[in-house]
Amino acid sequence: MSTRIGVAVMATMLALYIALVAHRGWLLLTSGEPVGIAMGVALFVLPLLAAWALGRELWFGIRAQQVGRRLEAEGAIPTEAVATRPSGRPLREDADALFPAYRAAVEAAPDDWRAWYRLGLAYDGAGDRRRARGAVRRAIALERRDRRERAERAEQG
Structure with a gap:
């Protein structure tokens, strides 16, 4: 808040x-x-x-x-525990250790907005704000497309 x-x-x-x-x-x-x-x-x-x-x-x-x-x-938010500084920001080393799994998920499913959003969270945790915003922007675009496609399918059937 x-x-x-x-x-x-x-x-x-x-x-x-x-x-x-x-x-x-x-x-x-x-x-x-x-x-x-x-x-x-x-x-x-x-x-x-x-x-x-x-x-x-x-x-x-x-x-x-x-x-x-x-x-x-959907219950798909990452749940891995990452150590934080007293300020509440994640320790970069811990966030960096989780990053490869999220990158691999995006490479395996490049059109999955969920994977892109989680990758954005991983970038953010690693302190790479520019890439985090880019990944979240991609997730937003893919999620919008997903909603549109679901609405069209519901309209047709």
């Missing part, structure tokens, strides 16, 4: 920042000065990019959580 609160606080702060920058951009656009107008345009582009990035990250978090809940409901 504290993660959600932190995300909400950060999203609210970014939204406030976007609004303030957009307001400054508007003031510069209406200044009538060529340099002010150019700066005003730039200040409108930056908040649009920030809003897009914020929306994308929030949607990724929501979808990753939904896919994780589905995996948990």
Whole structure:
């Protein structure tokens, strides 16, 4: 729950920042000065990019959580015990030792969203955030395809 609160606080702060920058951009656009107008345009582009990035990250978090809940409901969340630091983060050595099994599962079933999600958890435990996000993104896409195919089959039969 504290993660959600932190995300909400950060999203609210970014939204406030976007609004303030957009307001400054508007003031510069209406200044009538060529340099002010150019700066005003730039200040409108930056908040649009920030809003897009914020929306994308929030949607990724929501979808990753939904896919994780589905995996948990199926009883397929990894249950291996991994030692943690006092901060709660997993010890990299323990996470690295589990990684080959998850990688092999993805290689054996590259279209299985469950395997990709578990691989993402393994990457995250090993501290490789970039690859973790990539694996979870792949899991989200495959899970969406799986849901769509199930819905089509239910519709047909």
